[in-house]
Amino acid sequence: MHTPTSESTVAHPENAAQVKETIRRFILSSIRMARLDDDANLFESGVANSLFAVQLMTFVEKTFAIDVDMDDLDIENFKSVNATTAFVLRKKGHLGD
Amino acid sequence: MIESVEARVAAASPDTTAARHDEFKTFVARYVAPCAEQWDRDQKIPETVLAMMAKCGYLGSILPRDVGGQAWDVVTFGLLNESFGRGSAALTGVLTVQAMVSMALLKWGTADQKRAWLPRLARGEIIGAFALTEPEGGSDLHSLVTRFSESPDGLILNGSKKWISCAQFAEVFLVFGILGQRSVACIVPRGSPGLHVEPITELMGFRAAGLAELHFEDVRVPSANVVGKPGFALSHVAPVGLHYGRISTACSALGLLRGCFEESVAHASRRKIGDTTLGDLGMIRSLIARMGSDLEAGRLLCHHSCRAEDEHVPDAYERTLVAKYFTSRAVVRAASDAVQIRGAAGCHGSSAVSRYYRDAKIMEIIEGTTQIHEDMLGKIFVDQAGRLGPGADSREQA
Secondary structure (H helix, E strand, C coil): CCCHHHHHCCCCCCCHHHHHHHHHHHHHHHCCCCCCCCCCCCCCCCCCCCCHHHHHHHHHHHHHCCCCCHHHCCHHHCCCHHHHHHHHHHHCCCCCC | CCCCHHHHHHHCCHHHHHHHHHHHHHHHHHHHHHHHHHHHHHCCCCHHHHHHHHHCCHHHCCCCHHHCCCCCCHHHHHHHHHHHHHHCHHHHHHHHHHHHHHHHHHHHCCHHHHHHHHHHHHCCCCCEEEECCCCCCCCCHHHCCCEEEEECCEEEEEEEEEEECCCCCCCEEEEEEEECCEEEEEEEECCCCCEEEEECCCCCCCCCCCCEEEEEEEEEEEHHHEECCCCCHHHHHHHHHHHHHHHHHHHHHHHHHHHHHHHHHHHHHHCEECCEEHHHCHHHHHHHHHHHHHHHHHHHHHHHHHHHHHHCCCHHHHHHHHHHHHHHHHHHHHHHHHHHHHHHHHHCCCCHHHHHHHHHHHHCCCCCCHHHHHHHHHHHHHHHHHHCCCCCCHHHHC
16 A cells, blocks of 8 residues: 555645645556646546545645535546645635745 | 544544443344344344444444534444444444445535434434445446436436345435436435335345335435535545445454354364364364454454544555455355354354355445455556556656
8 A cells, every 4th residue: 555645744835836746746656647747637537546536635635634525526626736736725725825 | 524533533542442342242242143133034124223223322423423423433433343243244234324325425415414414314313325336237336327307496316226225214315326427416315206115125145234226216306415516426425435335344344254253163162073173173273264364364454444544544445445355255255164164054044154154245245346346456556556667757757
């Protein structure tokens, strides 16, 4: 089993670059891609397994201490590294920095 | 929402967890195990035992206190299932589906849905059933044929669900289907016009688990009963329910495995063969050694899975697949060996091991068959190896 979460939960990244890098690392640890562009659609490419959506959700909840609820169920919030980063920053009240 | 992980962990010290496990085992020894054979024969769980379970908080064990639940951690929930699995596999079906519906609603329900349903589920006043499997679909989530269509005030539901545990007595159903190209989950109360519940009898195992087929004929579903959002039922709503279903099933199978082991060692130490006992025979010892080792491994895997869910880490999903995959297969082997050790008497319907044998096979099929687990885990393991290879991340190479 991979456990990238144990190290990533230690820090609570505060700026946009750190948030994005943390999310990138988790995604790279979860799915097999030759390369990962920050705007690549993770769900259209078919590389994700059927649990990836809930694992990504669990990861951002745990790592960034946020709660994903039904109002957040929008593919625009999770479809790529950039989309997930923007979602986390919005939930944390960041405007991006 | 769910109380913080820290609060849940703090609420259950190791001492408390062990004490609760003892309490569960005492309940099962007193009220479940002595009756399980009769329930199996009657194909029915009496309301009295469900009422006792409700009173003890067992039907709302992992729901938070603010909705009337016990807020026990998942490790404790696992031990609850393990304890009941030792007494009656069929009865664990209630724990399984109650958790599946409750946790899916807790995560994705609206405030109104939670207010309407969670307190009643938590107090065990009603049982919820998870209506995902279809007559032709098996475990393939993406071949649903149950259809929703839009109406002025919500949705219209048509289709059938089959092999739905506890549907004979559930008061509310979490139903999955397709609206156009999008998957939808919704709440359908029992008694909804157009919903027909057809009991399934003469099952090989899980005979008392109240399975039924559901038929939906133009059932009106108000928009307020849609859980999550259209398009997310299969990617987000079902996986949360199935995850808790697998935790429950993995631990229930572990309890049943303990039953096989305890019956076998007791018989092997008692049964005389001339001047010796059955347990002195090397071949019998081999069977028992395998059973006992599987039991120990299953305990560790189930604990690992429950602990990961308590810590709310993404790995919890994979660990639970592994635990369910392992314990459900191990209990099929163990039950077969338990009958073998018991001999002819184990083949009679009055023997506990004959029921274990029939129930064990069900564990390999519910909440995803062994083959579905192998398909999912195989992909996960291969992908994990692949991610470590050269070129996995072009940035890291730069």
